[in-house]
Amino acid sequence: MITPRVPPGLASVHLKGDLSMLDQAQRNRFVRLLLATGAAAGLLATSLIAGAPSAGATSSATSQAPVADFTHQCVLDIIMWTCSFDGSASSGSVVSWDWQFPGAAFGESGSGVQTSARYEVEGTYQVTLTVTDGTGRTDTTIKPVVVG
Known part of the structure; x- marks a missing residue:
């Protein structure tokens, strides 16, 4: 028997069983179930279309989208204000931070x-x-951001 387990809030699928015992129609239904659970499951589903993986196949990834957040500090440097920004307060698996500073001097x-x-x-x-x-x-x- 194949038993998908998907904890709430995650697109993580752990399979127990042997998919080779499923016929193509059953496999297609199972793939649709996996695709409905999220992106990580969709990756596994793609491999299922090609053929049944061995028992214990696992795909795992969080489905949590990134959340942008930042802190800042501004100090006066003789005649200009320099504001430092830190985006490490952002959550999720962030790989890039892009900033826009309207009104900045340079x-x-x-x-x-x-x-x-x-x-x-x-x-x-x-x-x-x-x-x-x-x-x-x-x-x-x-x-x-208050400057001054």
């Missing part, structure tokens, strides 16, 4: 988990962080 974008921007004028600026995980899912947060 360029309005940055990348990486940590970056900085300089401002000539005090005020409140809406800083945008977009994070991307390894599967291409993204999340964006916009926070007000």
Whole structure:
């Protein structure tokens, strides 16, 4: 008997049993069930279409999309404000951090988990962080940053 187990909130599938005992129609129904559970299961389902894997086949990945978050600190450097930004508060399997700094003195974008921007004028600026995980899912947060 084949028993898929998918914990709530995860697209993780652990198979117990031998898929070779299923006919093609049963295998197709099983594949549809796997595809309905999430992306990681879809990868396993693709291999099932080609043929039955051995007992104990496993596919595992979190289905949690990334969540963008950041902290910042601004200090006055003689005549300009330098604001440091840290995106390590973001959650999920983030592989890239893309920043937008409207009103910044030297360029309005940055990348990486940590970056900085300089401002000539005090005020409140809406800083945008977009994070991307390894599967291409993204999340964006916009926070007000008070300079001065």
